[in-house]
Amino acid sequence: MSAQDTLYRLDHVVKRYDGRAAVSVSNMEIHGHETVALLGPNGSGKTTLLNLLAFLDVPSGGEIQFEGRAIEWSEATMGALRRRVTLVARPPTMFDMSVLGNVTYGLRLRKVPRNERSVRAARALAKVGLEGFEHRRARKLSSGESQRVALARALVLQPEVLLLDEPTSAIHSDFVPRIEALLADLTRQNGTTIVFSTLDPAQAERVADRVVDLRDGSVVGD
Amino acid sequence: MGYFSEAIRRAFHLLGTADPEVFQIVFFSLRVSLTATVIACLIGVPAGFLVAVTEFRGKRSMRVMLNTLMAVPTVVIGLTLYAVLYRGGLLGRLGLLFTPSAIMLGQIVLASPIVAALTVSSVGDLELDVKRTAMTLGASGFQTLVAVARESRYALLVAFSAGFGRVIAEVGSAMMLGGNIRGYTRTMTTAIALETGKGEFGLGLALGILLLLVALSVNFLAQTISERIGEGGR
């Protein structure tokens, strides 16, 4: 896939809750290997849009194309796509087990052998600055720590597409540059396509190749 | 006070001499009720989960229905199933009346609404978030179910215990559907009813003490298992 290949194409995509449109995108494209920022205040539809891109929700109307093919919204198709696209939600849900259990959850689903799991988990935790946290109980962490665990949990799977909902919102300002550098590394080294949402225009400019403005569920400029 | 001291004395005696008839009754009751509760969980938990997460017309009525079914007298359930299972009934040809299977069927019908209702009330936003998190990390439908079940294990434990409690302690349905046949369909509760009817209050109470001990052991075991399941994660 060349850098310019279109990965996602959204055509008049709408998601409604109780009759109200939470997000409405007439036309949007996301290309492979690029980093896109969704910028907008609270309630602008960023989370809803990310959930659609993560194939966790089905749009109320319109069409989404992935790799040039229109998605048929069946469980089988969505399930297969979800193995390639991972979303880090806000606030992230920690499973009621150890940090290690959380981080290796996806690896266990993919039947990665135990030794390899531990190694990859340790590496991912180190990247987010949580070395040695393996045996802490995930539910007892601070919000910043759990956000970083959730990030490690996704990183360890090396997804083709990584979606992040306000990834540094709970993180201490000292750590933020490290996380931002991490995201940049991902694209550079692995070619991961990244879409993240943020309230901070400066962060959007810093990290993303392209910024999409959202207001009241609609895209304002591209 | 006379009955109580006699009951305690007889309870010890029954346990100490390992009275074979009593032990047969205890293990029979345990087998039937445990199996029935497990099956009720296999039916009730997914059903409860479905009701909790799906939006559909009449959802509120469904919840009211489930809560009402929990309060149906056991003898009414027994009577209803009797009408179905006896020779002149819909399933009469199967000849299930007065068999252990009939008792188990009655207990499944008794326990399922409880399990379902408790599951519905325990599924909240956390469970939905767990579901979506599991899904985005690549879990299939079944794997997601397992993840949610593991996260809500304490709620499931309560549902299991409540269902088990209802069926191990009931007599109306077991009596009607089983017939209290000695050595074949006699449960702890129907035995207690029989002894009480014969005026043997001391023995009835002694059996009651045994019943409590059995229920205590099962719940203790269930609690331990649910805690162990939580220790997963490597």
Place this chain on the structure above:
Amino acid sequence: MVRHIGTTRFGMKWNGPLVAQVLLILLLLWWQPSASSAETVRLKLATTTSTDNSGLLQALLPPFEQSYNIKVDVIAVGTGKALTLGRNGDVDVVLVHAREAEDRFVHGGYGVNRRDVMYNDFVIVGPPNNPAGIRGSQKASQAFKKIAAVQALFISRGDDSGTHKKELSLWKVAEVAPGGAWYMETGQGMGASLQIANEKRGYVLADRGTYIAYRDKVTLEVLCEGDPVLHNPYGIIAVNPVRHPHVRYMESMMLIAWVTSPEGQRIIEGFKRDGKVLFFPWPK
């Protein structure tokens, strides 16, 4: 520190105690309550609670079961229900003591081959202070008349049983329509009714067998006995196989033959409770 055997797919640590617990649960789950084994035939006998409670069947049935390799499942309910079970074909054979109802059962085509098995008698029992003064009455209906006259507390089975039907026939002869505060219908078995009569110090018509079984639990005394009308015969009837082809007719006939045989009758005659004979074999 627990030894780890390995890790399951979902990250549960396998260890000794967990394995043991899971195996135990699986064992209990798979150890299904089994249906009857293929070799031994199960014969369903419906009888009354008083017959079952007397303990006679525990003496009478095992020799039969052993000789013929038939397992008899005894379902003890009220007379009405026992005959209903027979009518519906839910049992194979019935043993009750309600002659009129039995005759109707056979004439209705629900049962075949009725045989007399044994008899005992009814007695009128009451509180030692005997408020209605019925002690030594020659005729039971007279005693009933006296009870009604002073409105002494009377406990009725009220459950359509053989005993209840006998009681109602006595009221009829006494030309009394029982009812009111002094007449209590328990709707329960003989034992329960005796206990209620005991607590409330009332009169009750009981079969002698159950009364003897409860003698140490109640202070009631036998106040009227011996009237031929108090004769209580027991009959055994096979459920009609033409009406219910699935019933075990052969085995029912074997049981009927057994209880009426010299050997069966000998067991009935020899059955004692607290040194007292409860049932009398049918005179040939």
